[in-house]
Amino acid sequence: MSKVRVLVGTRKGAFVLTADGKREQWDVSGPHFGGWEMYHIKGSPADPNRLYASQSTGWYGQLIQRSNDGGQTWEPVGNKFVYDGIPGTHQWYDGTPHPWEFKRVWHLEPSLTDPDTVYAGVEDAGLFRSTDAGQTWQELAGLRGHGSGPHWQPGAGGLCLHTIILDPADPQRIYIAISAAGAFRTDDGGQTWRPINRGLYSKYIPDPTAEVGHCVHHVAMHPSRPGVLFMQKHWDVMRSVDAGDSWQRISGNLPVDFGFAIDVHAHEPETVYVVPIKSDSEHYPPEGKLRVYRSRTGGNEWEPLSHGLPQRDCYVNVLRDAMAVDSLDACGVYFGTTGGQVYCSADGGDHWAPIVRDLPAVLSVEVQTLL
Amino acid sequence: MIRVVLPAHLRILARVTGEVQLDVAGDATQRSVLDALETRYPALSGTIRDQVTGQRRPFVRFFACEQDLSHEPPDTPLPAAIASGVEPFLIIGAIAGG
Numbered sequence: 150m151s152k153v154r155v156l157v158g159t160r161k162g163a164f165v166l167t168a169d170g171k172r173e174q175w176d177v178s179g180p181h182f183g184g185w186e187m188y189h190i191k192g193s194p195a196d197p198n199r200l201y202a203s204q205s206t207g208w209y210g211q212l213i214q215r216s217n218d219g220g221q222t223w224e225p226v227g228n229k230f231v232y233d234g235i236p237g238t239h240q241w242y243d244g245t246p247h248p249w250e251f252k253r254v255w256h257l258e259p260s261l262t263d264p265d266t267v268y269a270g271v272e273d274a275g276l277f278r279s280t281d282a283g284q285t286w287q288e289l290a291g292l293r294g295h296g297s298g299p300h301w302q303p304g305a306g307g308l309c310l311h312t313i314i315l316d317p318a319d320p321q322r323i324y325i326a327i328s329a330a331g332a333f334r335t336d337d338g339g340q341t342w343r344p345i346n347r348g349l350y351s352k353y354i355p356d357p358t359a360e361v362g363h364c365v366h367h368v369a370m371h372p373s374r375p376g377v378l379f380m381q382k383h384w385d386v387m388r389s390v391d392a393g394d395s396w397q398r399i400s401g402n403l404p405v406d407f408g409f410a411i412d413v414h415a416h417e418p419e420t421v422y423v424v425p426i427k428s429d430s431e432h433y434p435p436e437g438k439l440r441v442y443r444s445r446t447g448g449n450e451w452e453p454l455s456h457g458l459p460q461r462d463c464y465v466n467v468l469r470d471a472m473a474v475d476s477l478d479a480c481g482v483y484f485g486t487t488g489g490q491v492y493c494s495a496d497g498g499d500h501w502a503p504i505v506r507d508l509p510a511v512l513s514v515e516v517q518t519l520l
Numbered sequence: 521m522i523r524v525v526l527p528a529h530l531r532i533l534a535r536v537t538g539e540v541q542l543d544v545a546g547d548a549t550q551r552s553v554l555d556a557l558e559t560r561y562p563a564l565s566g567t568i569r570d571q572v573t574g575q576r577r578p579f580v581r582f583f584a585c586e587q588d589l590s591h592e593p594p595d596t597p598l599p600a601a602i603a604s605g606v607e608p609f610l611i612i613g614a615i616a617g618g
Binding site for chain 1: 565571572579580
């Protein structure tokens with residue numbers, strides 16, 4: 150019988166939630182690495198028992214943990230992230246040059262085909278790769294060496310590379326996104342990169358249509374249509390049908406088009422989910438009602454999904470890596486909140502129920518579908 | 521033989537309980553003690569000092585013999601009571617944060 154394993158990263162540890170295909174009865178394991186910030190945990194598509202986890206604190210820095218048994222046991226692996234060559238500078242919040250300094254790993258993206266290859270998106274923004282199961286890390290310096298690098302500026306959460314998407318149809322193509330530089334693509338396995346921000350409009354930067362400087366919050370792709378991308382930007386939900394060469398606004402009838410998380414239904418590549426969040430400074434759901442919005446038309450036409458979600462006095466946030474889908478026949482949708490709830494819908498978003506209610510603030514949610 | 525007391529999170533990471541005892545070649549200094557510690561427990565690399573610059577992490581302090589040695593140069597000999605194992609070398613995580 151099929152199973153799902155939900156990997157939850159929180160401000161104070163990691164949790165592993167498992168259930169059978171009905172997704173009604175859950176086993177909760179954790180906290181693992183109690184007291185540590187677990188920015189992201191993700192399993193290898195090529196070997197679901199191989200997991201990678203990003204563990205850090207302000208006291209003791211960055212660690213990477215690896216599991217070979219689906220999260221039952223873990224071992225620390227390499228944590229030496231050294232920028233290639235002379236790091237140079239990016240812009241600081243006040244516009245002055247600031248040296249590139251490694252702070253933490255935001256996102257780990259295992260290879261689609263090799264369990265020993267994994268990518269790490271880090272702050273200050275850079276992309277690293279390990280081909281020895283996390284023991285050693287090398288920077289793909291062509292990204293940071295892109296001519297626009299000295300103009301990149303941190304978002305409120307830091308200059309973080311938070312999104313890595315591997316193209317299943319073309320192993321040489323990778324998409325990444327940086328707050329607040331924008332989205333980039335390589336077509337040669339990471340040697341050279343181009344910004345893919347044409348069509349984005351950000352009125353909070355001096356040139357609203359600049360090549361770089363956009364605060365992209367997250368990007369999602371359906372594996373069957375790797376040229377179609379969906380983006381949640383600081384403001385605006387966007388769509389590209391040409392691998393990011395151009396973007397069109399699809400916010401449509403959303404109550405507010407600010408948010409962090411965005412994902413695509415496992416079997417319906419035009420069905421997209423977002424969680425609108427009030428901003429600029431509030432960062433909680435409008436009207437205190439936690440609602441996921443679903444578009445079945447690739448954007449523009451959105452419907453609120455609220456059955457089973459709190460519809461009064463709810464002031465949590467849903468962060469960029471805290472939404473995921475499983476690939477069971479009835480697609481499961483999951484998201485975690487800064488209030489410590491992890492919600493699951495086993496019917497594509499029509500009905501929701503909490504798996505857990507009282508975890509530390511949730512930073513990331515990933516799901517593995519185990520057959 | 522040098523006695524080292526690790527903070528709780530690093531004891532878990534190193535999979536030890538209680539004090540760590542290290543043999544240090546040559547003079548006992550912050551650098552030689554940390555070199556020996558990281559050689560014995562590679563998982564601690566980068567958690568106490570930066571792996572490239574060797575600088576102590578900002579929220580980590582070194583105490584010994586009722587003194588704060590955190591700002592001493594890394595190659596300064598540690599007190600004789602540390603070098604002889606009479607007193608432990610304390611690695612402390614700052615009491616800060618939420």
